[in-house]
Amino acid sequence: MREGLLIGLLLICSPVYGQSGVLVSKSPLLNVRTSEELGRWMKAYLVYQAELNNEDVWKTPEQTITDGGGDCEDLAILAQGVLSDLQIDSQLIYVGLPTMGHMLCFYRTSVGRLNFFDNTSFVQTNFVTVREVLDVWYPSWLRAANTTTQKVYSNWTFK
Numbered sequence: 001m002r003e004g005l006l007i008g009l010l011l012i013c014s015p016v017y018g019q020s021g022v023l024v025s026k027s028p029l030l031n032v033r034t035s036e037e038l039g040r041w042m043k044a045y046l047v048y049q050a051e052l053n054n055e056d057v058w059k060t061p062e063q064t065i066t067d068g069g070g071d072c073e074d075l076a077i078l079a080q081g082v083l084s085d086l087q088i089d090s091q092l093i094y095v096g097l098p099t100m101g102h103m104l105c106f107y108r109t110s111v112g113r114l115n116f117f118d119n120t121s122f123v124q125t126n127f128v129t130v131r132e133v134l135d136v137w138y139p140s141w142l143r144a145a146n147t148t149t150q151k152v153y154s155n156w157t158f159k
Contacts, residue, residue, distance in 0.1 A: 032082065032086075033086070034086070035083060035086070035088060035107065035115065035122070036122065038079065038082050038083070038086075038117075038122070039117065039121075039122020040122070042075065042078075042079070042117070042120045042121075042122065043120050043121065043122070045068070046064070046065075046068060046069040046070075046075065046078075046120050047068060047069040047120065048069060048070075048071065048072075048075070048119045048120060049067065049068075049069045049070055049071060049074075050071055051071050056073075058073055058074065058077065059074040059077070060077075061077060061078040061081035061082070064077070064078045065078065069120070072102050072103040072104075072118075072119055073092075073103040075103075075105075075117065075119050075120060076092050076103040076104055076105040076117060077092070077105075079105040079117035080092055080105045083105070083107055088107050089107060089108070090105050090106060090107035091105070091106050091107070091146050091147060091148040091149070092104070092105055092106075092146075092147040092148070093105075093106055093116075093130060093144055093145070093146055093147070094144060094145045094147065095134060095138055095141050095143075095144045096141065096142045096143040096144065097138060097140055097141055097142065098140050098142065102138070104116050104117065104118055105117040106130065106133075112128055113125060113126055113127065113128060114127050114128060114129070114130065114132075114133055116133065118137070123137070130144065130146070130153060131153060134153070142154070
């Protein structure tokens with residue numbers, strides 16, 4: 001992933017998906033009713049697929065389902081599309097790591113905890129801030145950008 005370009009795109013892209021008019025979560029391939037069911041479905045039916053030749057093509061949720069998987073942003077976009085169809089507000093968070101970039105899809109539970117989708121994994125946490133999640137799950141993170149609020153987090157230390 002080209003970080004500079006990706007962060008720029010994330011900060012201006014709308015987080016709304018599924019513009020084809022077909023609700024992603026109503027697809028015959030994906031008939032889920034909860035975020036937990038989505039997590040189980042993604043784990044069972046999708047795989048992480050690295051992109052070839054350093055190309056960074058973002059798939060629609062429908063393309064990700066048809067292809068049987070995608071890379072981190074494809075899977076996060078799919079999760080966000082389904083969560084949106086389920087009336088669950090979510091946010092895509094780009095995480096800058098020392099050797100690569102990574103995309104996650106976060107949502108807040110009814111009791112204020114943050115859960116997230118990481119590729120085909122569904123992770124339930126007791127954390128309430130993005131920074132707490134990143135510190136535990138990605139301790140080497142350097143920066144993160146929220147595509148919905150355009151908030152940028154930093155974990156750089158200056159010497």
